[in-house]
Amino acid sequence: MSRIYSLFSVSIPFDPTHRFETSPFLHSLVLATIRLTAALYGVIGIIIKLAIAKDESACASFSFFSNITFWGITFYFVFAGMHTMSYALRGNSWLDSWLKWLQLLHSSLYSTIAAFPLLVTIVFWAVQSKPDKFSTSYDAWSNVTRYALNPVFAFFEILISRTEQRPWIHLPCVIILLAGYCGIVYITHATEGFYTYSFMDISKFGPGALARHIVGIGASCTGIFILVRFMICGRLWLTETKLGKHGKSSKINKAVEGQTWIQMEEGENTNQTDHGRRSYDKE
Numbered sequence: 001m002s003r004i005y006s007l008f009s010v011s012i013p014f015d016p017t018h019r020f021e022t023s024p025f026l027h028s029l030v031l032a033t034i035r036l037t038a039a040l041y042g043v044i045g046i047i048i049k050l051a052i053a054k055d056e057s058a059c060a061s062f063s064f065f066s067n068i069t070f071w072g073i074t075f076y077f078v079f080a081g082m083h084t085m086s087y088a089l090r091g092n093s094w095l096d097s098w099l100k101w102l103q104l105l106h107s108s109l110y111s112t113i114a115a116f117p118l119l120v121t122i123v124f125w126a127v128q129s130k131p132d133k134f135s136t137s138y139d140a141w142s143n144v145t146r147y148a149l150n151p152v153f154a155f156f157e158i159l160i161s162r163t164e165q166r167p168w169i170h171l172p173c174v175i176i177l178l179a180g181y182c183g184i185v186y187i188t189h190a191t192e193g194f195y196t197y198s199f200m201d202i203s204k205f206g207p208g209a210l211a212r213h214i215v216g217i218g219a220s221c222t223g224i225f226i227l228v229r230f231m232i233c234g235r236l237w238l239t240e241t242k243l244g245k246h247g248k249s250s251k252i253n254k255a256v257e258g259q260t261w262i263q264m265e266e267g268e269n270t271n272q273t274d275h276g277r278r279s280y281d282k283e
Contacts, residue, residue, distance in 0.1 A: 005100055009167040013096070014103045017247070019162040020080065020095060020110075021087040024235075024245035026160065028088035035081035038153055042074030045145050052138055063188040063196050065181050066120045066146050073113040073153050079106065080157075111170040112177065114158050114228045117150035119178075119221050127199060158231050162247050165232050171225050178221055182214065 005012070015021075023031045050061065061067045087093040095106060124147040134140040157163070185200045195201045202210045239245040 001100070005104060007167075007169055008104050008107065009164070009169075010100060010104045010107060012100075014098075014100070015093075015095070017162075018087055018093060019164060019247075020106070021084040021093050022162045022247035023160050024162060024239040024243075024247055028084055031161070032081055032084035032088050034156075035077045035084055038156075039074060039077035039081050042070065042077060045142075046071065046074060049142060060188075060192065063184060063192070065116075065196070066124070068181070069113075069116045069120050070146050070150065072109065073117055073150065076109050076113045076157075077153070108170060108173060110157070110163060111166045111225075111228075112174060114154055114166070115174055115221060115224045116178075117154040118224045118228075119217070121147050121151045122220065122224075123197075123217070128197075158228055159235055163232065164236070165229050166225070171222065174221060174225060175218055178218060 002012075018028075021031070022028055026034070049067075062071075083093045083095040095103060098106070124143075129147075132139075133143050182200070185196055189195050199205065199213050200210065205213070
């Protein structure tokens with residue numbers, strides 16, 4: 001298992017400099033408040049949509065990738081907000097005490113909420129956006145929430161937090177999740193009688209065009225993932241290397257302050273090496 005964790009860049013101990021709970025610009029308490037506010041907005045948005053959308057049941061809601069993405073980013077903010085608040089108040093994050101596989105899933109969830117909202121937004125405004133999508137106040141609010149605020153939430157996490165570059169192993173995982181959704185499209189058609197996205201209708205476009213649509217979406221997601229990596233790399237270079245901003249840590253825990261990015265990374269690598277040596281000694 002240790003090799004799997006290493007492959008997914010899950011350090012031991014996990015995130016020792018609290019990159020998931022700190023920002024180069026905001027105090028951790030402010031960051032926690034913003035995340036929890038976004039989480040509350042997301043939860044309210046989900047409840048309103050389920051209560052008002054007459055043509056969409058709770059089960060049918062999960063047939064739409066845009067809804068799945070919104071649920072994902074909402075619950076990311078729920079847990080990220082709680083982790084950040086616990087760090088801000090106690091100096092130790094709730095995430096620190098999680099099982100390793102849960103820490104791996106949290107890190108992987110971050111990669112999905114950094115990529116999928118941007119993909120959903122591009123597909124909507126390029127393919128699906130029509131005047132009738134904004135015909136009522138509710139429709140306008142619902143679509144703006146899912147297709148305009150979604151990327152705002154994603155860019156906030158990409159640019160304002162201190163997270164590291166996403167490991168390349170996350171890319172095939174993201175693509176596999178996206179491919180798995182294709183199955184949901186056809187399950188929905190078989191059980192409900194409609195295609196959630198018209199460009200997935202094989203009887204309308206034919207197998208060749210459908211294959212091009214699927215490959216195009218997969219390529220777009222890959223491009224977005226690479227773009228996110230470049231954006232995170234640029235943020236790390238600008239904030240930590242050039243500006244020397246290494247995170248507004250908890251008042252209780254000052255381990256992050258006063259260290260350069262290189263020193264922190266060397267500390268993380270030392271911790272992982274020491275743990276590996278202890279593991280081999282036990283073997």
